[in-house]
Amino acid sequence: MIEVTGLTKIYGTFAAVTDLSFQVKSGEVLGLVGPNGAGKTTTLRCAVGIIPPAQGEIRIDGHSLRESPLEAKRLISFMPDEPRLFDYLTVMEHLQFTARVYGVRDFEIKATQLLEELELSEKKDAIPSELSRGMKQKLVIACGLLHAPTALFFDEPLTGLDPIGIRRMKSTILRRARDGASIIISSHLLHLVEELCDSVLILKSGRKVIHSSIDDILRSLPELKGDTNLEEIFFHVTAEAEPGEK
């Protein structure tokens, strides 16, 4: 389970995220959406321990990221929108390196399975400069899934993937959720969020605007019609939250 309590992140005098609290239960997929500059990436980076929050607490399966960061990080996997890879490690060496960092047992079997699943077997000896963007993204996913994490964070997971890759990525996310992982997906692709996520957290200017399932959101907003989709909810909610706007 991912628990975020009172998360605040300040850059100088600018508050990127203010007093944000939410939970993602085991097996739940949360969609994190919001306009540009809403604080989605900052929230994800704080939640996975890349940047320290100014205030607030993040717990992964009960382990505090502040008090026991190593235990918490062993359960986390973060897939950024821009694949970050080491220039001179091959595909297999990336997995080998990740296995050592996370202390993965039976790494060869798991790595081979992942490479086959993600269609990277033929490229196992290639270095990143020889891979397409989609393949790099797949390698990041393979590294992220190698240690069987229970808290997965995706930042725009479909960027750069081909249609087959998109379908596989979606099924991977759903399978991990079925296996009990807590998943957060940050994306501007509202149809993807609607398709995959059990609940939606809409951020605006670093603050939570709404956090609930789409059905519950619709029930709480009677002015919207019954067949309204997430896109209309998004525009309705973010426009309403505009300061001084009626």
Place this chain on the structure above:
Amino acid sequence: MIRAFSFYLLCTYKNMALSRLRRLRQPKYLVSALVGLAYFYFFLGRQFFSPGRSHTRLPQVIDPGFFLLAEVGFAVLLLVVVLLPWLWPGGGGGVLFTEAEIQFLFPAPVSRRSLLRLRLAKAQLGILFGVFVSVVFFGRGQFFPHTSFLLVTFWLVYSFLSCYNMAASLAKRSLIEHGVSGLRRQAWVLGLVALTLASIAVWLKWFIPVPPLLEKVTLQEALRWVSAVAESGPAFIFLWPFRALLHPAFSPDFGTFFFRLLPALAVLAVVYLWLIRSDARFEEASIERAEKVARKLEAVRTGRLPVKPPRAGKARRPPFALASQGSPHVALFWKNLISAGGIHARIRILVLVPLLVMIGLSIFDQGGGRQTVPTIIGLTTGALACFFTILGPLMVRDDLRNDLLQVDLIKTYPISGQSVVLGEVLAPSVILALMEWTLILISAAVLPSMDKTRLLPVHRFAFGLGAAILFPCISLIGLLIQNAAALLFPGWLQLGKAQQRGIEATGQRLITTVATAVLLVLAALPAAIAFAASFFLGYWLIGLAVVPMAALVAAFVILAEAWIAVIWMGHLYDRFDPSLELDTVHP
């Protein structure tokens, strides 16, 4: 169109200057810029702006024949530069435009000639800077009749080369479009060069008197011979355009200068007309080139440009098999060894070069004493070992200085700060230690015994062993200082392997080098005291053989310091906030 282009260029340069000035509000850029400016002033600008040198007359001691020699020499150099694009493999790279220029101007109703003129105008900023640096390099023209003659000549030469390279690139493109392959093109040029050389040889054989023997030649005779070759026959014809460009610099007075300027401008005009009238389509090649440059610029901005980008199929061999279980810092060590690459090659070079030099020098060392060559090699490798000990940590950068750019990834790993720091500095430490040991071994092995100073083989061994113990420890401290600086002041340090440019970058490098040197001295002080105390205590008992033991004591002190530094830096890493430190905010 000229007004639109002038507006574009003026706005570009004005805004470029303003954005650089605005950046100076940040102390790190202000201090770096001041240090950089001071550096350029003391090493370049001072002599240019100091009074009393602007109207230097031709010193009487300089023989005018030297000017002819210089003119011919530079003309030959220019001829080679002009031939190079035709011998170089590959097609014409097009004319360099930025991606924005391509997006805005290529679809606009702008003629291709106007586009080429814009590109030529843009090149002028770099040309003017090149002229300034070149004039300073040539002693501000103090050996020339007048500084302004040299300034104008450099401008002519650089403008000619800029125009020529563009025209040559387009011509190559045109040849490719018309089906002339690279080999055929090179064959033509090589044939032309061979014909030129053959005609000059024939001319020399039949019309120029044989030069006097090299041992007996006087300067005047040599100058006369060069003059005879250059002023007549095919050499005169082939070198004329280039000598015409260079001729104004050597004018004795303003009247002659203006007279000589006419043929130089004519040469420039011919190349300009060749460029403007070229029928080659440069648009596609320019788009490819702009995309390539944009990718490179983006890589430089984000610091992710490798010194040499990895080529396809060039995966590096791992130094050892990495088990999936065990201390995680070994994984970072393993990764950084792969990233550094070529360790075996470096060691091979360090062994082979002295060996080859030794063999080479031994062949030519006739009767110079059998100890000369080993002494040169021994002292050079010893000096190199010292060089790598002190400056190696600035050169081998496969540690946090490189990996802080990947901190978003590494920060998510379940590795403690201490393990990260340890894993990061291990690889460069091991690389430097291997290099230092190789050099010390060569030095100790080949240095001859110097009986006069009583440095017997056993003493040499003691010194070698002492150095082998101490040098890697000193390098380790140097690496820790560099890595601590990267964690504390990432904005002050050059991260990644890409070399940054500009006045601020020069200033930053100077500041960090001086600060590192001061810290290294301070860190080495306790170890030096421990070494001195152990040495003087033990010297009375066992003489110079105490050196390795004193080195061990000093190494122990350094390693204790290093361990404290790793613990402290581990805390620094744990608290490191990349969003604040690396100027990257991701809301």
